[in-house]
Amino acid sequence: MTLSVSDVKRIADLAYIEINDNEVKETLNQLSGIFDLIETMQAVDTSTVEPMSHAQSVVQRLREDEVTEADQHGLYQSIAPQVEADLYLVPQVIE
Amino acid sequence: MQWEIVIGLEVHAQLSTQSKIFSGASTAYGSPPNTQACVIDLALPGVLPVLNKGAVERAIKFGLSVGAKINSPSIFARKNYFYPDLPKGYQISQFELPVVQGGNIQIQADGEEKNIRLTRAHLEEDAGKSLHEDFHGMSGIDLNRAGTPLLEIVSEPDMRSSAEAVVYAKTLHALVRWIGICDGNMQEGSFRCDANVSVRPYGTEKLGTRCEIKNLNSFRFLEKAIDYEARRQIEILEDGGIIRQETRLYDASKDETRTMRTKEDANDYRYFPDPDLLPLEISANWIDQVQSVLPELPQARRDRYMSEFALSAYDASVLTSSRETADYFESTIKQLPAQVKLCANWIMGEINGQLNKEGLEITACPVTPSQLAALLERISDDTISGKAAKAVFESMWNGELEKNVDAIIAAKGLKQISDDSAIEKLVDQVLAANEQQVADYRNGKEKAFNSLVGQIMKATQGKANPAQVNTILKKKLEG
């Protein structure tokens, strides 16, 4: 499989990372090298193997439905880039 | 050409838990901004989700009530996209292996039973809210709602008109409230619909290209949006155009749908199992436990009302439109078992009418089932007429005389005249004073009879027992 410039641009868009035209070639080269390494996986037949998502086969623990958190928005918003009227401000959201 | 409209619905029902699906913050509605967003809801670096048992239990309840399969294990996945009201940059949802798989909902459409198949229902977290009031060119983000548990209920494209879609949505709405998993408050966004709409030539099988309409927060908008969208698609097709698959937004102020995003710029959500959450196992034991506390479902009750009380399908479905209504009905008839139909009529008529007028839920009805039964008992034992009962009801509604039926009847002098000799005397007086009408009646003018009854009722200010008046009058006229 070969990665293309348009692939790089597409994934950069999805990830909200800017890659300018000067960088795109270099990024493509690096990613291609890494994907060559990754491609070595394909040599092994895994058709009968179950994917492994977690290190342990443990099941999800459940929390009781109880309110345990108190309002601390003052503390939490003290580290926010921009807040007004207790709201986090962002450039206008257009729907 | 004749077109057939094909509709499937995706409904987001907020689950009525105390705390959020993955955090211990409150889900209460309407609190000041960001006061219910804890470190987990804010997606601070390092925080982790832990699943709320109450949310899972509600999903199981729903699955059982629609005869679906409860998947175990069930897997949580991340749906990745950027939006300011989505703090983690991904929504924890389910992709493969949702909690609820399949199921059916019966609806009453045009007097007929119709089955709507469900594809699935999965658990996920709600997003926060973007407030578009202008903060000098910026939007404000309130994350109180972020992390509220949602059950997304997806139907198959089994509906064929906007009316059917509305009936389905209303049936589902009633069901989630009935089983107590969602408060159904549409103004507060507790129950939200997206509609997938396509059209195809009548008699063909192949589904047309669909558009998804978002943001339908009332049954009326749902109906209007589908109607508009179907018309739009038909017009395009009849002009020889093709439908683009896209997501559209319904604009209620203009009564139209418009493009939100096309398939081409649709996001690649990069779903993958959330590594912070483990497979959810739901034991047979747990399912049994939930089953054992599941209330009798609306459809079962409707069927029972028809078979046990000989109520019509219409009456039975009105009385089972909500669990509270059905419970009200059952409490009433428990005290007046011989007058089921009378109780049903009063609940569907007077009670529902008055509740609607005042915008009240039946749980807030000022007249309790036992008070209503006491009133109706006075109709059935001929103490008062149906008409007088309405006056008594009004007084009870307004809380007069501690809602004591007999006290109100006495105070208003509404007691019916049921004494035969008293009525006979009245009849004689009226007959004597209306010889012409008596003659008319005897000459075959049936109408004259009603006029005579009217005179008698007038003379008693409506208090004479109408049945007795009828019998005695008939006897006298024919005697």
Add this chain to the structure above:
Amino acid sequence: MFNASLKQLSIQLAEKKISSTELTTEFLQRIKQFNPEYNAFITVNEEISLAQAKVADKMLATGQAGPLTGIPIAQKDIFCARGWLTTCGSKMLSNFVSPYDAGVIERFNQAGAINIGKTNMDEFAMGSSNETSYFGMVKNPWDIAAVPGGSSGGAACAVAARLAPAATGTDTGGSIRQPAALCGISGIKPTYGLVSRYGMIAFASSLDQGGPMAKSAEDLALLLNVMIGFDPRDSTSLQHDAEDCAQDLQKPLAGLRIGLPKEYFAEGMSQDVASAIEKALVEYRKLGAQTIEVSLPNAPLSIPVYYVLAPAEASSNLSRFDGVRYGYRAPAYSDLADMYRKTRTQGFGAEVKRRILIGTYVLSHGYYDAYYIKAQKLRRLIAQDFTEAYKRCDIIMGPTTPTVAFNLGEKSGDPIQMYLSDIYTSAANLTGMPAMSIPIGFGDKNRPIGLHIMGNYFKEAQMLNIAHQYQLVTDWHLKSPV
């Protein structure tokens, strides 16, 4: 004092030969003196540290002290600590003062330990040389031309340079063990799920595990006893019966079966590392152990599997850094999308962005099965290889790294060469099994070499025993560059 073991410090504190305040002050002084050269710490907060020391002294005075009460511990800057700048080595969090404590931090606080400072690290723990930190590279105290390893490079440096008696690290593909090896100290990554991940800034959730870094296995045991424990806030935290990690330290090793994976001894290991490993194995045989060859046929695929799974999870985990609720926000932008893009482009360094791109790609439509699912299947095969091997041996040994510490700048331009430094370590993250590194000598340019000791799930006490018995008969762990 600076070379003292935790046990020695604990005794001195208990016997009132020194107070926690004095001890803390001395280490703060040392940091002040040497950190400008090594850059092991991103943040030092004398006020908080000394306040904690005061509390510890009270605990010591009133007999409420535990083994770590009053002892300064350097915390990797990946652990959120309330009131502390917690940067994760990134510009993105260069202004993030955490409003809450990580599970690990809470446990150290409860034990009365002192947070002596937040250690430098590769940005978001992505790196094997500590060169990706926004706060500058860390030097290897054995040779300031060399990298300290990464991502817990600041922690390894701090312990080796005696700027702290012990430190915490985190390990996603080798980030505790590799820097421990390159800096000549001991470090252990426990079984996945034993140490809470709550408040430990996520890199790759299914692989990340916190663990201690210290001079000796005995110190590690004391630290692990504090760090391990169920945390209900972490769904992957295990409800495992608590056991004393130090309980088996003194057990003799007679009869121990050491597995040597032929794949790890085949090629790629440099000569100096190979001969140090051979000498260490000679010691172990003297201690009564026997060595047998085992095979881990799929282990060589650990790196490609790791470089699919870790970036995939990271790409999603790092989506929360969007400039909205905390952290860095670009100063100028045209609209919302531009704010996201500029914030993330300016806030993340090159390696982090590279991994986000890899991860985004392998999860994207049409590639998910070929990469992500394929890698998860291989992950299972790798885990099965180890499970099979542990039927024939008690423990697996090999080199922690293929070479001694490389020079600063040597590999920073070549990501693939950098990734291959984790060739022996990443398998343990994929399987979730515990693994550790202990110093066993010096190689090229007199730089330290580490022995990789890998065990089956929950074998921490046994592994520490094996390491400790070696350290009783050798003194590599006592060597210090200062």
